Amino acid sequence: MSHAEGSCDFVVVGSGAGGATAAMILAEAGREVVLLEEGPAVRDEDRGLGTSEAFFRLFRAGGTQVAVGRSVIPVLQGRCVGGTTVVNGAIVWRMPEDVHARCFGAIGAAEAIPLREMERCFDRIERDHAVAVTPEGLLGRNGLLMRGAAEKLGLEGHVIRRNVLACQGSSRCLEACPSKRKQSVEQTYVPRAVARGARLYAGHEVRHIEVQGGRAVGVQGRDAEGRAFRVTARRGVVVAASAVQSPLLLQRSGLGPRGQVGAHFMAHPAAAVSGVYRDEVKLWQGGTQTYEVDHFRQEGFKLETASLPLELAGVRMAGFGKVFQEKIGDYQRTAVWGVQVRAEAEGKVRRGLGGTSIAYTPEARDMERIRRGARVLCEMHLAAGATHVYPGVHGGPEVVRSEADLRALGELPLDPRAWSLIISHVFGTCRMSRDARGGVVGHDFGVHGVKGVWVVDASIFATTPGVNPQHSIMALAMLAAERIAEERAG
Amino acid sequence: MGVGRSVGLGRGAERRLAVVLGAMLGEPAGIAEDVAAFFGQYLRRAPLLAAVGLRLMVWALEWLPVVFVGRPLPASALGPEVLARYLGRWAGARSYLVREGFFLVKMVALLGWGAHPAVRARYGMPGVAVVRAPGGAVVGTAEGAVAGAQQGTEGS
Numbered sequence: 001m002s003h004a005e006g007s008c009d010f011v012v013v014g015s016g017a018g019g020a021t022a023a024m025i026l027a028e029a030g031r032e033v034v035l036l037e038e039g040p041a042v043r044d045e046d047r048g049l050g051t052s053e054a055f056f057r058l059f060r061a062g063g064t065q066v067a068v069g070r071s072v073i074p075v076l077q078g079r080c081v082g083g084t085t086v087v088n089g090a091i092v093w094r095m096p097e098d099v100h101a102r103c104f105g106a107i108g109a110a111e112a113i114p115l116r117e118m119e120r121c122f123d124r125i126e127r128d129h130a131v132a133v134t135p136e137g138l139l140g141r142n143g144l145l146m147r148g149a150a151e152k153l154g155l156e157g158h159v160i161r162r163n164v165l166a167c168q169g170s171s172r173c174l175e176a177c178p179s180k181r182k183q184s185v186e187q188t189y190v191p192r193a194v195a196r197g198a199r200l201y202a203g204h205e206v207r208h209i210e211v212q213g214g215r216a217v218g219v220q221g222r223d224a225e226g227r228a229f230r231v232t233a234r235r236g237v238v239v240a241a242s243a244v245q246s247p248l249l250l251q252r253s254g255l256g257p258r259g260q261v262g263a264h265f266m267a268h269p270a271a272a273v274s275g276v277y278r279d280e281v282k283l284w285q286g287g288t289q290t291y292e293v294d295h296f297r298q299e300g301f302k303l304e305t306a307s308l309p310l311e312l313a314g315v316r317m318a319g320f321g322k323v324f325q326e327k328i329g330d331y332q333r334t335a336v337w338g339v340q341v342r343a344e345a346e347g348k349v350r351r352g353l354g355g356t357s358i359a360y361t362p363e364a365r366d367m368e369r370i371r372r373g374a375r376v377l378c379e380m381h382l383a384a385g386a387t388h389v390y391p392g393v394h395g396g397p398e399v400v401r402s403e404a405d406l407r408a409l410g411e412l413p414l415d416p417r418a419w420s421l422i423i424s425h426v427f428g429t430c431r432m433s434r435d436a437r438g439g440v441v442g443h444d445f446g447v448h449g450v451k452g453v454w455v456v457d458a459s460i461f462a463t464t465p466g467v468n469p470q471h472s473i474m475a476l477a478m479l480a481a482e483r484i485a486e487e488r489a490g
Numbered sequence: 491m492g493v494g495r496s497v498g499l500g501r502g503a504e505r506r507l508a509v510v511l512g513a514m515l516g517e518p519a520g521i522a523e524d525v526a527a528f529f530g531q532y533l534r535r536a537p538l539l540a541a542v543g544l545r546l547m548v549w550a551l552e553w554l555p556v557v558f559v560g561r562p563l564p565a566s567a568l569g570p571e572v573l574a575r576y577l578g579r580w581a582g583a584r585s586y587l588v589r590e591g592f593f594l595v596k597m598v599a600l601l602g603w604g605a606h607p608a609v610r611a612r613y614g615m616p617g618v619a620v621v622r623a624p625g626g627a628v629v630g631t632a633e634g635a636v637a638g639a640q641q642g643t644e645g646s
Contacts, residue, residue, distance in 0.1 A: 048628065050618035052528075052601040056535055064540035072590060170620060170628045178620040179628050284615055310615065311604030315597050320577050325516035332613055354539040394589065417586040 003223060004201040007232035008032040009489070011219050012198075012240060013206045013249065016083020017470045018457035018477040019240030020185035020193065021125075025481035026238070027196035034231050035190070035198050036219070038205040038241070039079035042086055042186055048170065048178025051311040058087050058176055061355070065244075067347060067423060069361030071416040073269065075423045077242055081202050082186025084242070085470060086176050088424070089289035089306070090162040090184075092131045093467040094122045095475070098298075107462045108434050112443035113479065121475035128192075129183040130165035133158075138169045140286020142305045142335045145277070147291050149380035157293035160304070164287070171307045173288035185474075204229060209237050209253040209453060216452035234489045236452030239430075240477065243459035244356060247349050247429040250440070250455075256447050257436040264439075265347035266428040266464045269362050269421045270340040272306060273374050274313070275381030275389040276330045283307040283336060293380075297466060300342040301373040303380075308336045316392040316420040327390075335381065339373030340425075341366055342466030349429050362421070367414040370421070375409040382406070394418040425469050430459035445480040452487070456480045497541035499530035499548070506552050509566035511599050513573045521606055528602030544598060547591040551580065 012023040015037040023035040039058070040046075046057045055063030060079040067073045078084035095103070100115045125131075139147070139159065150157035163183040172178055180187060194200050203224030210218045210230075218232040239246050247262035255261070284307070292304040313336065314328045347360030362370070374391055378400045381389040389400040396412040397405055412418070433439025436448035441460055447453040456477040458469055465472060499507060504526045511529070512522030529548075533541045555561040558579040559572055568576060580592035603609055605618035621629045 048620035050605045052532070052605060053619075055601075061537050061540070062535065064537055071586065168628050172620065172628075178622075309604060310610065310613065311601045311618075314600050314604070315593070318581070320514045320581060320596075321516040321574055323516075324514070355537070417590075 002201060003227060004034060004036060004199075004204050004229045004231050007218075007234060008034040008199070009233065009235045010034075010238055010484070011036060011231050011233040012238045013219065014038075014083065014239070014241035014245070014457065015081050015185070015190055015200070016078065016240065016242065016457070017085050017185060017473040019238070020082065020189040021474045021477040022238050022240060022456050022481040022484070023198050024189040024193040024196070025478055026485050027193045027198040029482075029485035031235070031485055033193065033198035035193060035200045036204040036206055036221070036231070037081050037200070037202045038245075039081065039202065040224070041081045041202040042176055044180075047176040047180070048172050049175060051175065051309050054087065054175040060244075065356065065358070067267070067358040067360035069347065069359055069416075071361070071419070071421070073360065073416070073421045073423050075244070075267075075358060075426065077244065077424075077426070080186070081190060081200070082184045084424070085184035086186055087174050088470065089173050090164050090182050090287075091289055091292070091304070091468040092126070092129075092161045092163050092471045094119070095465065095472040096467065099465045099467060103461055103463055103465055104432075107432055107438070109432055109443045113476070117479055118472070118475045121478040122471060125471060125474050125478065128188055129163035131161055131163050133161050134167075134287050134290045138167050138287045139290045140169070140171065140283070140307065141281040142283055142307050143286060143290030145281070145335050145384040146293065146303075146305050146337055146380065149384035150293050150295070152383045153380060155293050155380070156295040157291060160287075160290050160292050162287065167287055169286045171284045171286055171288050174309075206241075206249060207252060209249065209255060211253070211255065211450060214451055216450060233452070235487045236454065236484070238481070238484060239453065239455045240457040242457055243426040243429045244349055244358065246455055246457055246459045247440075248351060248356060250430065250447065251351065255450050255453060256430065256440045257449065260431075260436070260438075260440050262349040262429050263346070264428040264431050265349050265358060265360055265426065266345070266461070267343055267360065267423045268340045268425040268464060268466070269343050269366065269370065269423055270338050271370055271374055271392070271419055271421055272308065272336055272338045273377040273381065273389060273391055274334050274336045275384070275386030277333045277335060277384075277386050280332050281335045282332060283313070283334065284309070296373065296376070299369065299372070300466060301369045302340050302466065303373060303377060304338055304340065306336050306338045317390065318398050335384070335386070337377050337380070339370060339377055341369045341373065342464045343369075344464070346428070362416050364414050367416060367419075370419065371409070371412045371414060374412065375406065378409060379406055392420055425458070427458045427461035427464055427469070430455045431462045432460045433462070444483065454480060454484055497536070497538065497545050498534045499526070503548070503552070504530050506564060506566035507548055510551060510573070510577075513570065514577055514596060515599060515603055517603070521603070521608060524606055525599050525602040528605070529598055532598050532601065544594060547595050550591065551595060
């Protein structure tokens with residue numbers, strides 16, 4: 001394994017959506033870049049091996065990372081070259097105007113980060129990532145059923161735009177696309193950065209940012225073999241290690257306003273509802289996520305298909321033994337849809353016993369949105385012809401079969417312990433603010449109180465966007481890197 | 491990731507777990523034994539904290555029938571009806587921690603169960619690892635994938 005050392009203009013920490021984009025833009029600008037990724041490179045033989053292997057090889061903490069509060073919620077993040085873009089559903093959403101206003105207008109940054117500039121970045125990213133509406137032949141029955149339900153109930157929805165080139169429809173996006181058709185950044189901007197001279201080091205965890213005279217001058221860390229490394233940065237350090245790891249790095253380095261770094265952890269908690277149909281659905285055929293209903297986006301939730309693999313589909317099915325077999329026996333005829341919520345609750349990330357600690361509990365208002373979304377999903381499944389639906393909520397009706405059953409769903413408990421939630425979008429822990437009293441980075445993405453350290457990942461969001469964030473993260477990183485590239489050597 | 495090396499299942503524990511998992515999943519002994527073996531491997535690979543927590547749950551599931559159904563026996567020695575009642579108490583417990591502990595064991599077991607070749611064959615599914623044609627294309631994908639792929643190429 002190669003070992004990082006020496007000097008460069010910019011060190012970029014993290015090779016996911018933000019880091020890969022920043023590294024490429026800086027390299028294109030002629031800057032000397034070292035791109036450091038804690039996780040391993042993704043080899044061909046790591047792809048398409050099933051959920052368990054994907055967890056161990058490609059996810060943080062082997063897929064066991066959790067947020068702990070009133071309940072325990074899995075927080076899924078990629079940990080490999082390409083980061084979470086390698087293991088997500090390839091959903092592309094341009095940041096809508098209302099989201100931009102909420103995320104940046106509210107903190108007075110609408111002029112510093114104009115939507116028109118982001119649109120320019122979106123255009124380029126979409127060209128570079130083969131973004132297109134999912135072709136009809138790849139919707140899968142899961143997507144077709146949701147579209148039918150939306151049309152029947154008059155709900156606004158659309159076929160998902162994805163960053164996939166010539167998808168084969170193996171429904172394995174979450175295991176790292178086995179045919180490398182998904183245009184995750186390890187396929188696009190990472191190699192492009194390397195082609196422009198960036199030096200990529202996988203298996204290199206940055207533990208500390210060195211600062212001299214109030215300016216970042218390099219990083220220190222350990223590689224996967226336990227060897228210490230140090231890289232000097234003449235112009236600065238760009239942090240893009242995710243809304244969980246970026247604040248931890250700043251905390252370890254003693255950077256950023258105390259009390260703000262790691263605070264304001266926010267998320268899009270999600271829950272799944274499965275419906276059983278008379279005809280085959282075959283979740284393993286088609287794109288992993290192909291249709292979404294954004295009818296309720298202004299209410300704070302969005303619905304989308306999610307083709308869960310067999311290994312995960314039975315997790316929250318009540319019952320065991322013969323009862324479990326009867327339920328899971330319908331897997332071929334099961335469609336799975338999810339509700340994802342623009343939650344308002346705030347938590348905290350810090351170093352805890354045995355590693356990362358994420359403290360987080362959805363608020364009652366967030367749970368009301370989840371409950372409403374789950375009810376709509378049940379209604380949609382019935383409208384699409386499901387014979388029965390499993391809401392998957394402890395203490396609620398186990399099965400919904402009719403309109404009459406739907407009424408009981410309005411009384412589903414709001415206690416998060418009754419729900420099977422999952423988080424894959426995280427934000428806010430290095431949030432942007434005008435000054436050090438309100439957040440961690442300024443409108444120029446620079447960390448308050450230190451020169452030459454910028455954060456360009458989802459941690460800068462001051463609020464949850466309510467739409468899939470990869471595209472927005474990349475556009476923000478692109479915008480930031482274009483400006484950072486002009487930074488003079490310290 | 492290798493920090494969980496000291497956590498695992500001994501042969502006896504794995505054998506006992508297979509009995510419990512067989513009842514939990516409704517599977518015959520052969521598949522249940524494979525899933526229990528998977529469980530042991532999972533523990534060895536999992537991060538230390540997760541592995542220790544799971545190992546404790548496996549222990550509790552095996553040794554607490556006396557608490558849940560008043561039988562001073564390990565779960566693997568219970569008759570089918572009592573074992574079913576015992577598992578029902580875990581799954582439906584009012585205590586979130588108890589319920590969640592049961593759920594965690596089930597989740598890991600399902601990772602192994604859903605990857606089992608016999609189980610996947612039952613559903614007419616391809617193997618858990620993709621099979622590639624000589625050209626590298628993945629075999630067993632959506633029927634409309636070829637047409638869709640062409641559209642996708644044009645669309646991009």
